[in-house]
Amino acid sequence: MxxxxxxxxxxxxxxxxxxxxxxxxxxxxxxxxxxxxxxxxxxxxxxxxxxxxxxxxxxxxxxxxxxxxxxxxxxxxxxxxxxxxxxxxxxxxxxxxxxxxxxxxxxxxxxxxxxxxxxxxxxxxxxxxxxxxxxxRNFVTYNAVLTGFCQNKEGVRVTFARKSGLRGLGLFRQMVEDGLEISDVTVTGVLNACAIAADRKMSEQVHTFVIKCGCSSTPWIDAALIDMCIKCGRSGDAHLLFEQWRHEESLHIAWNSLLVASFKDGEYEKAISTFLKMFRSNDVQFIDEFILTTVLGVCGALGFAELGKQMHSFAAKSGFLSAQGVGNAIISMYGKCGALETAVDVFKRMPCRDLVSWNALITSHLLHRQGDEILELWSQIERLPIKPDSITFLLVISSCSYTSSNSTDKCRELFLSMSSTHGIKPSVEHYAAFVYVLGCWGHFEEAEQLIGKMPLKPSVLVWRSLLDSCNRRPNMTMRRLAMKHLLALEPQDPSTYVLTSNLYSESARWQSSESTRLKMREMGMRKIPAKSWTFHGNSIHSFFARDRSHPQSKDIYAGLDVLILDCMKAGYEPDTTFVLHDVEEYQKRHFLMYHSVKLAAMYGLLMTGHGETIRVVKNIRMCGDCHSFMEYTSAATGKEILVRDSGGFHIFRGGKCSCRE
The missing domain is CATH 1.25.40.10 (Tetratricopeptide repeat domain)
Structure with a gap:
């Protein structure tokens, strides 16, 4: 021109x-x-x-x-x-x-x-x-609100997330009643909102509407349908949708939906099973950085070190190690699997580290109760151009309860510097961590004053932290105070009923204890059952207390009976105070003998070779009796036993545990 x-x-x-x-x-x-x-x-x-x-x-x-x-x-x-x-x-x-x-x-x-x-x-x-x-307003306005509800449900309490989902569904209903245009974005948004609300009946109604309105089948709508079905307890429908997937070029999206949904719901074994099916179906070319990061996260959550190592090798062969997210996930995975030295080595070899890398390393040390090492890492972060975030502060404050000497002064300094130096407003989680540190070092009066002066309303988390610190450093007055507030704040929570029942049991008020548990059952409430698992080959072997469903249960029970006798000869004495039931002493001993962690450890002893470490994961805190038994077992067998419970790692060697060193 x-x-x-x-x-x-x-x-x-x-x-x-x-x-x-x-x-x-x-x-x-x-x-x-x-x-x-x-x-x-x-x-x-x-x-x-x-x-x-x-x-x-x-x-x-x-x-x-x-x-x-x-x-x-x-x-x-x-x-x-x-x-x-x-x-x-x-x-x-x-x-x-x-x-x-x-x-x-x-x-x-x-x-x-x-x-x-x-x-x-x-x-x-x-x-x-x-x-x-x-x-x-137009349909784009409504879509913006609907999408906003969904994206802002992450990182908040479950109750708030459900409210966001329900608000999103209400908005969609208004769109339909006003005759506004329903686009693919709208449909995806309402499916996501329904998944957040986790309402089965509502999900069926929305699913029916999507079919009736003739919405075009796109990978994103079908993936959102699968995700909604899984989160609303319709696992069968989700797998049926997956089998009917019509978008061959984007099959990885469907795999990813099943995988991520299982991971977010805490169904880690199902997530691993889904991934392995994907892997064996020759869909390896579809494994991207996001899927690999998710699988590494599952391996870490389960403590599945063997599969985690294989994924590390796959990442190296596929050229994903250069991806920052994958490198961070590898550090986190090794830390959660008990391989702290490997996690540190991966961190040191990273060409570029961001704040997530540092947080992953700090978390690994925290799981091993290495407070002094974390404070040293914090001093390094302070010299870097990296700006710490609220997660960093939460981790470092929590580490002050695991230092070799009283570090409450350092904890106070960290807590105050959050807002004064770094402009980060302390959340309820930070207050709860500070309360726990104060309680662990015996500063209960200061902990009570801190709770009283909180600008936020003390939540269940704060009172549970105070109660947990009483387990580290016994204080009956603070224990009763924490329990009183917990019972008032969460009267409908299953764990509150269990707590009330245990209180009655500790006072030998057996009738009141049983009445509380009966009421809990009548209301359809169930406490989270104690569960432990271990690994053999590429399989996960799970156990509940007195569980006989394992194919090798006869060998496990026979071996455990012999081991218990050997440990008792060496001085182990079952601590029946951990059995909060009105039964005879011999029955209490029977309850103790076959706790899930003992069954899992026994299976590990039967299946591992000479010099191999036995790895066990428990979904709640290990009781004092099981802890004592593991110490005697490590001495009797000469084996190293690594147990990760909800509080972190216990490494048993030669009759001693790392948590008491």
Missing amino acids: ERRDVSSWNTVLSGLVELGRYDEAFELFGDMRDSGVAADRFSLSPLLAAAAEGFGLQEGAAVHALSLKSGLEMDLSVGNALIGFYAEHGDSVEDAVDVFQRMPVKDVVSWTGLLHGYMEFGLVDMALDVFDRMPE
């Missing part, structure tokens, strides 16, 4: 942005300005889209500056593009709010962009306030 006007330049500029060729779009814009053609509103809007997709805050801010100089910031389309850009890439939502407030004319796109910005920054209530004040 011999002559090009602004429309010619804008046409090519918009075309490049549409094709995702963002670098070329900015180069073309530079040529446009060099040629003397002034930019207009149709030039700046696609440039902001290019900045949002291909670049970031610096380029977007430069376009914003140009709009100010040229007087185009007040233009409706440019203003809307700026709001959309800052909602995604701004340092805070105030960037988007500032543009919105200066716009002389606003339309539904402006209001929806502001609402989206609040949702992106997790300010759900403020987003809803915008929604209520909007003079006009």
Whole structure:
């Protein structure tokens, strides 16, 4: 073209942005300005889209500056593009709010962009306030709220997440009643909302609606359907949907839905089973960084070291080790599997470390109760350009209960520096960790004062921390106080009923104890059963107390009977105070003998060769009697026994445990 006007330049500029060729779009814009053609509103809007997709805050801010100089910031389309850009890439939502407030004319796109910005920054209530004040709404507005509900359910309490899901479902109902357009985004959003609400009946109704309205089958809708079915207790329907999957090119999305759903629900064995089926079906080419990170997380949660090592090797062969997320997941996996030295080695060999890497390493040390080492790591972080986050502080504060000498002064310093130096407001979790540290070092009066002065209402977590610290350093007054508040705060929680029943049992009020448990059963409540598992080959072997379902149960029980006698000859005496039932002494001893952790350890002893470590994981804290038994067992057999319970690792060698060193 011999002559090009602004429309010619804008046409090519918009075309490049549409094709995702963002670098070329900015180069073309530079040529446009060099040629003397002034930019207009149709030039700046696609440039902001290019900045949002291909670049970031610096380029977007430069376009914003140009709009100010040229007087185009007040233009409706440019203003809307700026709001959309800052909602995604701004340092805070105030960037988007500032543009919105200066716009002389606003339309539904402006209001929806502001609402989206609040949702992106997790300010759900403020987003809803915008929604209520909007003079006009369209289906995009509703989709923004629906999507926002779903994305903001992560990292919050289950009850709050369920409320978000139910609010999302209510919004969808309103969309249907108002006759608004139902897009693929809407359908995916309502399926996600239903999954969060975890309401089986509601999920069936929504599923029926999706079929009746003739929504097109897309990988994302079908994946959301699978996820919803799993989270609403419809596992059979989820697997049926998977078998009917019609998108061969995106089969990995379906696999990933099953895998991630099982992982998030804590069904780790099911997640491993799903992954192994995927692996054996020759879908290895679909294993990406995200799936690999998820599987490493499952291996860590289960303590499945052998499979974790295989995934580490797979990552190395597939070229995924350079991915930051995979490297961090490997550190976390080894730490949770008890291989602390390997976790440290992987950390040291990482070419680039971010805050997640440091947090993963600190967590590994925390599981091994190595408080002094964590404080040393903290001193290294303070010298780095990395800014610690709330998780870092939570981990380091918690480590102060495991130091070799009283570290309450250091804990106070850390807690105060959160807001004063780093601008991080302490959450309930930080207060709970601080209370636990104070209790562990015997500062119960200060712990009680801290709870009384909390700016937040003391939650169940805070009182449980105080109660747990009483187990480390007995204090009956504080124990009764913590229990009193727990019973008042969570009267409908199954663990509260168990706690009440145990209190009665400890006082020998057996009738009251049994009455409490009967009431619990009548209300359909069940406590989490104690469960332990160990590994042999590539299989997980799980046990409950007095469990005889294992194919080798006869050998396990016979071997355990012999081992118990050997340990008793060496001085082991069953501690029946841990049996809170009104039965004869000989029956109490029988209950103790076949706890899940003992059965799992016995299976490990039968199956492991000379010099091999026995690895056992328990889903709750190991009782004092089992701990004592493991010490005697390690001395009697000469084996190293590694047990991970909900409190961390216990490494038993030669009659001693690492937690008492």
